[in-house]
Amino acid sequence: MGKQPKDQSNFFADVYEVVKLIPSGRVSSYGAIARYLGLSRGARMVGWAMMSSHYSTEQVPAHRVVNRQGLLTGRRHYPTPTQMQERLEAEGIPVKDEQVQNFDHYFWDPSRELL
């Protein structure tokens, strides 16, 4: 068995796929997505992929991905620091002070919800 062609960051593509599966009105976390992809501690990678998603032509709802505390840690990578929050609120997710309210209720875990 030779080595597998690494393609070009097909890891990013996998992350995009999972993120695109997050239903509107729900949020997920970097760690949950990483774990679903088999990376027990690749949460930072997921964040990296999200940042790259801005340069991708694919539409990835990166605003639905927050950290495990429900904090909008990625908001500073948006054109305006409030865009991420506004987008979540537009989907019916209450956000106060950079934090998703009732986070546990809106949390969507690919390993749990998705099979």
Add this chain to the structure above:
DNA sequence: ATGTTGACTGCGT
């Protein structure tokens, strides 16, 4: 090839 960094997370203090 080596070192640094990053939209994180878990555990120890």
Add this chain to the structure above:
DNA sequence: AACGCAGCCAACA
């Protein structure tokens, strides 16, 4: 409960 340190993977200089 809050803070700090270490682990993990991939891109970049």
